[in-house]
Amino acid sequence: MTPPGATVPTETQLPAGVPATASVPPAGPLTVLVIGAGIGGLSAAIALRKAGHIVHLYEKSAFANEVGAAIHVGPNASRVLGSFGYSEERMSGVECSFSVMLDGTGKTVFTTDNTDAKKNHGSPWYLSHRVDLHSELKHLALSPDTSPHPPCILHLSTLVTGVDAEAGTITHTGPSTIPSKGDLIVGADGINSKIRQLAFPDTTPAVPTGFSAFRFVIPTAKLRTDPETAQFGTPDRDGGKLWAMKIAFEKERRIVMYPCRNGELMNFVCIHPDEFREGGKADQAEGYWNTPTNILSLTSVYTDYAKCFQRIFTHLSEGDVTLWQLRTLPPLQAWVKGRLALLGDACHPMMPHLGQGGGQSIEDGAALGVLFPLGARPESVEARLKVYQHVRKERAETVQDFSRKLGMAKKGMGYSAAEVHQYIFSHRVEEYAKQSMSAIFIPPNGAADFGVL
Ligand SMILES: Cc1cc2nc3c(=O)[nH]c(=O)nc-3n(C[C@H](O)[C@H](O)[C@H](O)COP(=O)(O)OP(=O)(O)OC[C@H]3O[C@@H](n4cnc5c(N)ncnc54)[C@H](O)[C@@H]3O)c2cc1C
Incomplete structure (x- = not known):
């Protein structure tokens, strides 16, 4: 589904000065540095590995005591997990079959039947322990058995302290043998994102x-x-x-x-x-x-x-x-700069009332996997990231805004739950990214024409 106000590009245009016959052999795998191995960072890593790239994950914690309680995985997100090849059994989620609103006396105010979520949206609405979801994503990213491409490389206890978005370099606390230069950098370091602060110094920290x-x-x-x-x-x-x-x-x-x-x-x-x-x-x-x-x-x-x-x-x-x-964080001016893309809570933390914090970051990761197919040239990274921003920013910020309105509302938020769920759950991010990508000409030298967007 197209986010409200977004225009799906419909025509292909060659940028002025680009010869119609330009032909450059496709590139090999890109080197991708993903900063933060939370749900968003792991989703990006899985999707980019699936595309055939070499992915390094930098995680400041040791994952020794994983924490968190439960998290919603709506049909929009479980559909992506399906394309990642997740195991329902390992994730041990429970289907959210009904939603029951009670008052403080325990009396039922209304009940919503969600049993048709799978039929209507083609994928289930799961409730998962965050640790179980995180473990399954780690398995998909790191196991040699989950993809024909080499597993992602996870650098634990490695804090990223600096980033140069234009040069594609980072500084980190790990040994010098761990790479610090990549073709694409993904800032997935959560709500207090250091990468956001460094790349976009004018942004304010998340506010209570x-x-x-x-x-x-x-x-x-x-x-x-x-x-x-x-x-x-x-x-x-x-x-x-x-x-x-x-x-x-x-x-x-x-x-x-x-x-x-x-x-x-x-x-x-x-x-x-x-x-x-x-x-x-x-x-x-x-x-x-x-x-x-x-x-x-x-x-x-x-x-x-x-x-x-x-x-x-x-x-x-x-x-x-x-x-x-x-x-929460007010919408940012931009999510991308040079070779850097932000994703997840680093750019769109949201109130939990619609259970979409994890789901939107899974969608972000999936979009990157589609927008960077194997053969994408390093010179095209900046242009592709602009498409990423087009595909993801308005959508995630709309969900962020719905969540804020619901969280702040003293009564309703002006939309029915059915309308909001239809918008959120029916989105097929991988198809939308493919559609947006196929309508844009990115010449091998990387300078795309965004007149169509
Ligand atoms: C510990 C924890 C528990 C949570 N529990 C719940 C929950 O119970 N229910 C719920 O709905 N949501 C929970 N969330 C939030 C939910 O996971 C996120 O809203 C959503 O999944 C988006 O995640 P993200 O990957 O963008 O960011 P996050 O989940 O915040 O992940 C960011 C990752 O980046 C790492 N990191 C941060 N800075 C750096 C750096 N400079 N260098 C390297 N690594 C860095 C962090 O250690 C973390 O692993 C939790 C998040 C965390 C971190």
Whole structure:
């Protein structure tokens, strides 16, 4: 689907001065440096490896203690995972068959049946533990068995400290044997992106939204041992076969619950206005995904919720709950510069209300794989990145804006869930990228004519 306002190019034009018969032999694989091996960086690495390029991944952490709770993988993203060759079994996702909106008393306000998501959009709507999704992406990027092309090379505990977008070089803390020059550089280093700051020094850091979320998971078996909470640990739809995502909403606060890991874990995201609203500080710059907090700070926000919700909290131990300050970034002027492309949270962090942070970064990665087929010449990188920006920026920023509107809305956001899901879930990023690419002439010397865009 074409993002609103975007024009799909329809004609091919030769730039002035380019001979119609120009013929230069295709190039070999490009060397691609991907900075950050989160969901976005790994998706780009998989897609570019699949195209036949040599991909180096630089990751500052050691991946020793992988963290995160559950994450949505909508049909728009699971379709891409399908083309990457993922294993449903290894990812252990749970299909999001129903969405149930409750109020703070526990009364059902409305239910949405999502069982036709797969039929309508050609791919399932999964709920996955972030660690399971991340592990599957790592497998697809690094295993010699998942592609005929050489596996991506992962450099762990390697912090990238500098980038020269025009020269295609980086500086990093790893040994000098690790490459620091590439044909294409992908800045996938998350919401506090260093690469964004260095390449686009005028951009501001991500800003607090006035909302934070308590996050924790509880084994569903534990919830089922308690008659008060059994309903939250059970696939209670369609005669006990299908799972629902449930959202208990009351006065700007939400308790969002959905299963992951084959239904063994229930994920909770408790979104609430935070002290930033009252002039507090944005002081969680690093590690804001997992700032430790205590159970009392959670329970004190939901004292007016019904007993069944309060009982959920009694299944927690100190150390189980983390606090995530929700931040956002105004749309950037550009995502690309020279040989550098930003992707994922580095350029479009979004509020979690539509569950699309991961999905949009998977789409970004997939688009790069299409726009850089094997044989793409190093001289054409800059031109191809402009097409990447055309294919991705408006789409991801539209989803970012929907997420912000939904997150900030006191009631509805002015669109029905069905309309928004239709827009988000039906997008076929690889086809859209192919379509955009085939309409543009990129001559071997790399200077494309963007008059058609
Ligand atoms: C630890 C963690 C837990 C998360 N948990 C959840 C969750 O439970 N639910 C949810 O919906 N979303 C979660 N997210 C966010 C979600 O994964 C992202 O919104 C989405 O997947 C887009 O990811 P990304 O790849 O763009 O960025 P990120 O997921 O932030 O990945 C960026 C990667 O870059 C690495 N990095 C950063 N700077 C450098 C540097 N200078 N050099 C080298 N490497 C660098 C980071 O270590 C990280 O691995 C989490 C993200 C992180 C990092």
